[in-house]
Amino acid sequence: MARLYEKLPRQVYETAKAIRDMRIRGAGRIARAAAAALREAAIAYTGPQSREDFYSYMEAAAQVILRTRPTAVSLPNAVAYVMIRLGEAYEAGAGVEELRKTVVRAAEEFIEYSRQAVERIASYGARLVEHGARILTHCNSSAAISVIVEAHRSGKEVVAYATETRPKYQGYITARKLREAGVPVTLIPDTAVRRIIEDIDLVVVGADAVAANGALVNKIGTSQIALVADEAGKPFYAAAESYKFSPATLLGDEVIIEERPAGEVVEPEKLAEWSRVRVANPSFDVTPAEYITGIITEQGIIPPESAYLILRQVFGRRVHEYHRYTTITATTILEEY
Numbered sequence: 001m002a003r004l005y006e007k008l009p010r011q012v013y014e015t016a017k018a019i020r021d022m023r024i025r026g027a028g029r030i031a032r033a034a035a036a037a038l039r040e041a042a043i044a045y046t047g048p049q050s051r052e053d054f055y056s057y058m059e060a061a062a063q064v065i066l067r068t069r070p071t072a073v074s075l076p077n078a079v080a081y082v083m084i085r086l087g088e089a090y091e092a093g094a095g096v097e098e099l100r101k102t103v104v105r106a107a108e109e110f111i112e113y114s115r116q117a118v119e120r121i122a123s124y125g126a127r128l129v130e131h132g133a134r135i136l137t138h139c140n141s142s143a144a145i146s147v148i149v150e151a152h153r154s155g156k157e158v159v160a161y162a163t164e165t166r167p168k169y170q171g172y173i174t175a176r177k178l179r180e181a182g183v184p185v186t187l188i189p190d191t192a193v194r195r196i197i198e199d200i201d202l203v204v205v206g207a208d209a210v211a212a213n214g215a216l217v218n219k220i221g222t223s224q225i226a227l228v229a230d231e232a233g234k235p236f237y238a239a240a241e242s243y244k245f246s247p248a249t250l251l252g253d254e255v256i257i258e259e260r261p262a263g264e265v266v267e268p269e270k271l272a273e274w275s276r277v278r279v280a281n282p283s284f285d286v287t288p289a290e291y292i293t294g295i296i297t298e299q300g301i302i303p304p305e306s307a308y309l310i311l312r313q314v315f316g317r318r319v320h321e322y323h324r325y326t327t328i329t330a331t332t333i334l335e336e337y
């Protein structure tokens, strides 16, 4: 495998590193970047004009992209979308040029689908929002932001609350984005959610993965917000494209929760001072279906219990093939290249 890795173009490693270091982040963006990296790899292929070589080269590229972050299932789903189509063309006997075109076409199809999915989510989600609504969001989700911005664009005079989202403060990005779109926004510490929940009409967050039982895996702190919303009787929605639903959970697997470096929680240059303290940095948590009012997908707004139906409809007979790519991500993370 090492020999094949050497032949991969630089862009593949750069994308993988950027995903791992969270310079490319957000489940949807990661997925689109993964598909784009596979497209670039296919275009850049200069190896022997043999179908077998091209196929193993693309498998190697897929592996590098997959071994970056384990939780957002949109990553293996995007890779699988492309690689399954490559596999089918390969089985049908296609030559290198045809295989290359198949990869480029599939990657572009996925990217286009993903963009349109976020637009549809914006439009479905905005219908849930009443005039003058006060909306709380957490972390930085382009799907959740799209709902808030679309409600604002349609003249509903919404206001937003964004949590800071320790430890990496992605809530700052959200607050700026909402402000740039003209939405009045209040930035709050994560710890202030229960204090301000009475001022909120609904919560809309994103998703890194949705399990077959309707549980939501999203940025750490999401489940606390869901509990607080439940206690206060406020609706709690997740905005999730269908490729954020986890086919592996149909087969009984759990979603792996990424543990990130301690240097994101305490100042990295002061890590030595903390050497006698274990610092935990789980990046995601799980919100059970019972705390979720609905999931806004590009196919409509569904109760969380219908996650199973979305999975059956989207992945159907290909569930085992998708599962293979999820397993690679889950078992082999954060390796150095």
Ligand code: RI2
Binding pocket: 025, 026, 027, 028, 029, 072, 138, 139, 140, 141, 142, 143, 144, 170, 205, 206, 207, 208, 218, 219, 283
């Ligand atoms: P969109 C992010 O993960 C957040 O947890 C966010 O809710 C989710 O991805 C979905 O984001 P991270 O990459 O796809 O910041 O909606 O760890 O943009």
